[in-house]
Amino acid sequence: MLDGEFAGVVNFEALIIAIAVVAGLILLSVTVCCCYCCYCRKRSRSTPDEEEEQLARKREERRLQSLQRKHERKLKHDEIRKKYGLLQDSDNPYSRFENE
Numbered sequence: 001m002l003d004g005e006f007a008g009v010v011n012f013e014a015l016i017i018a019i020a021v022v023a024g025l026i027l028l029s030v031t032v033c034c035c036y037c038c039y040c041r042k043r044s045r046s047t048p049d050e051e052e053e054q055l056a057r058k059r060e061e062r063r064l065q066s067l068q069r070k071h072e073r074k075l076k077h078d079e080i081r082k083k084y085g086l087l088q089d090s091d092n093p094y095s096r097f098e099n100e
Contacts, residue, residue: 081087 078087
């Protein structure tokens, strides 16, 4: 009978140890998750401001490049119009029709 009582005590002790280990692992994982989430929130709060500034700078650069290309196209079109006599002078808007 001593063996039976000893086996019951050992199994009970093993069960208590197993429950304590599982509870410790759960507590540790919850703590790690909370710390990680807090770190992510702190980082995500500062990141959008930097990202917004970067996007605004890129948007402004694209707008300036677009304006520059628009100006270059206008100059090129004006040269072509001038070459073929299609550019209207502010002095005489009907000068194109004089040759006809």
